Amino acid sequence: MIGDTDRLQAAVAGRDARFDGWVFLAVTTTGIYCRPSCPAVKPKKDHQRFYPSAAAAQDAGYRACKRCRPDASPGSPAWDWRSDVCARAMRLIGEGVVDRDGAAGLARRLGYSLRQLERLLIAEVGAGPAALARAQRAQVARTLIESTDLPMGQVAFAAGFASIRAFNRVVAEVFACAPTELRTKRMRAKRTGTVTGGGAITVRLAYREPFEASNLFGHLAAAAAPGVEEWRGGAYRRTLRLPHGPATAALRPAPGYIECRLRLADLRDVTAAVARCRRMLDLDADPHAPTEALAADPALGPLVAATPGRRVPRKADAEEYALRAVIGQQIATASAATVAAGLAERYGDPVADPEGGLTRLFPTAAALAEADPAYLPMPHARRRTLQGLATALAAGRIDLGPGADWAKARSDLAAVPGVGPWTVEMIAMRALGDPDAFPAADLGVLKGAAALGLGTGRDLRERAESWRPWRSYAVQYLWAASAHPTNDLPVTDEVELSER
Structure with a gap:
């Protein structure tokens, strides 16, 4: 993108916010760098310089614009x-x-x-x-x-x-x-964030418009494991296992941003906590690319037009999601959440939460690998799969972290007995963050495809080829095509959201 100067200069002339975070504009005459959409400057083309990151602009000697705050723009997708x-x-x-x-x-x-x-x-x-x-x-x-x-x-x-x-x-x-x-x-x-007390830090998390909150928060709330997660007062709240200790995060959709309230055991974990919350809500996504691609499909087009900007709901901890994906094999969302809550109560570390009902961290892979099978409430085959995956994760044989190689992670997951294509693709989509994951056999995907007349099996997989590389986003629209609690914000909080 940096080499396409004509396109970038056109973006600056049109103050196109779609380029914010992708590229940074520096102005040689003022020594500042801005978002392309900055309303404060309209420099001559000869005075424009473009950089692929805020760090690159800073290294070149430019300081951040005080009006558009380019350093606070959503990260590059x-x-x-x-x-x-x-x-x-x-x-x-x-x-x-x-x-x-x-x-x-x-x-x-x-x-x-x-x-x-x-x-x-x-x-x-x-x-x-x-x-x-x-x-x-x-x-x-x-x-x-x-x-x-x-x-x-x-x-x-x-x-x-x-x-x-x-x-x-x-x-x-x-x-x-x-x-x-x-x-x-x-x-x-008093323009940014909220001054807080009592050990809490509240910050605003930026995102690119359009942003559809319904399925994102609806999914997180419907699948919440009591004690580890909850929906309270219009916010999704959960515990976090961070490098220097436990924490809690409360994420509330607000007009134009996400309010993020953190309680940390160690302030050094601010960076990690914010990064995980952003990834959990897919906040650095560019909604335009998948929207344009999926809108071209005659079946998905009307859904995309009705609710553009759907994001992929993820988990703050990739290993946790992988283990919970196994727990959720062939059972209902609510049942899987209940099992996860029971495991957290028995094997998870306690967490203090003065604001709500969060009590435990989800167990580590090592704790579940060593758990007494008698306390794993699931069929024998799934229990063996859960502990086999937990053992591999605890030993470092499978890496699902932010630095993971997606292709290798997929291969390593598939080598665990009982981890089939559905589990691999769900982990790829919701833990690794692969935008092109496609759990073709997922019940919600099949119901949505049937409702849209897309067929199943080979027909659906062939149709999905035209959705590449955004099949994870296509899944969000397929899920939304059939009724399910994950598609909507909890009813009691919808009025509250509209009033803010």
Whole structure:
């Protein structure tokens, strides 16, 4: 995209928000970089420079625009929709791996030397892992400065900075003002986030329009395992297992953004928590690409036109979803949630939740691998599959994390006895984030296909070829074609959402 200057300049001239997060506009005469849709600038073409990431623009000496806040735009969809090494590296950086393990640790996790990884990222993203992590730390710091009352020392620590001096220097370089100035401006304008107390941090999660919340939150609420997840007060709430301790997250749809309220055991986990919440709600997606592709199908077209912007509901923890996919084999959504809740009560670690009914983390793969089979309430064959998958995950033989190779993960999953095509594709769609996963034998898919007259078996698979590479999004429309609680927000909260 960076090489298509005419297209990018047209996007700037039209202030096209579809390009926000995909590319960043720098203006040579002002020394700032913006979103392509920024209303504050309309530079001459000779003064425009385009960069594939905020980090690349910062590395070139530009500071972030104070009006359009380009550093806060949704992330590039490329890092969610691709499985090459650069995309895997970007997802791991988003999880805070460089802050915890350094750039060399990131390279080791990907099986590359640091020099190889730096060369690949600079060619693709315009910046190396250290610069990308620095840009992310700056954005996290700004979010915490403007949306909380945390002391600056705690903000620096939570954002991943090694020292207050580095924190002050980077904030000044990126935003052209001191951290205290950012907070003073926020107190005057009260424009971003919510000032919170009692140990909670509330931030706004951006997304690209259009955004359809019904199936996304409906699915998460209908499949919620009591104690681990719940729908309360118009928000989906759940426990999180993070690198430095447990946490809870409450995600509430609001006009133009998602309100994210976090309670963390350790402030260093802010970056990882936000990254997981974004991936869980598919917030970095570009809704236009799948919409345009699926709207061309005569059967799906009317559904796409009625509710554009459907996202794929995922889980915050990929291993958890994989295990729950096995639990849910051939049983109803509610029954699977009940079994998952029982396992969490017996084998999950306790969590304190002063706001609601969250009590447990979902058990680790290691805990379920060692569980007494007598306490696994499922048929013998499924019990064997669950513990076989848990053992493989605990031993590291299967990687489903943000840095996973999707093709290898699929192959490794299929090698577990009892993990068939439906389970593999559901895990690929809802844990790995593959946009082209297609569980053709899923009951909801079959019911939706029947309702639309698309047939089943080979006929459906052949029809789905025209939906590539967006078959995961086609699944959302097929699910919505037949009645199911996952298709709608809980009734008691629909009025509340419309009133906000």
